[in-house]
Amino acid sequence: MDLKINDQPIAALPxxxxxxxxxxxxxxxxxxxxxxxxxxxxxxxxxxxxxxWNALTMAQISALLKQMSGVFFQFRYPDPMAGVYTTKTMYVGNRPAPMAMEKNGVIYWNGLKVTLTEK
Incomplete structure (x- = not known):
């Protein structure tokens, strides 16, 4: 899937x-x-x-959250109504990341959820 935020590939596919x-x-x-x-x-x-998202490393979750940190940003995604990839100006709501665990010295977050809403 070719998801992009501000013309950059999304840091991790959902x-x-x-x-x-x-x-x-x-x-x-x-x-x-x-x-x-x-x-x-x-x-x-x-x-x-x-x-x-399922398990994300600290670096992945940080990169994702930084990509969505602007008040508004461009998001490219496949739109079911348009039938093609579309870019919309979006904003993000709450971003809960409920579960962190450490394995072999690496911290993982599991269950990040976001809701993007068109401006």
Whole structure:
């Protein structure tokens, strides 16, 4: 898979990746009538991408987190709706890395999860 952040190959390929299409509706003009009919004003369709990793060395997790440290960054990924690789401006939410262990003097992190959301 040819994933890139700011035109650089991603520091480690995720073990799992989910691309979600989000409909954004105008909060003021999207309403339901008394009979339950929806009057919808969709203003945009955005992408949200969840990724997770199995065991990563300290160097790998550090490189990944640094690649996503900007307020916004460019992310290249295969888009299921477009049917091709696409680059979007994204930001990252919380980045939990729940499990660290040491083996033969090397620290590994297991279970890093990130959610990227299109700007």
């Amino acid at each position: 073990s799992e990746m989910t691309v979600e299409l989000l409909d954004l509706d105008d909060a003021e003009s999207t309403t339901r009538t008394a009979d339950g009919t929806l009057n919808r004003d969709r203003v945009a369709v955005k992408r949200q991408i969840q990724m997770s």
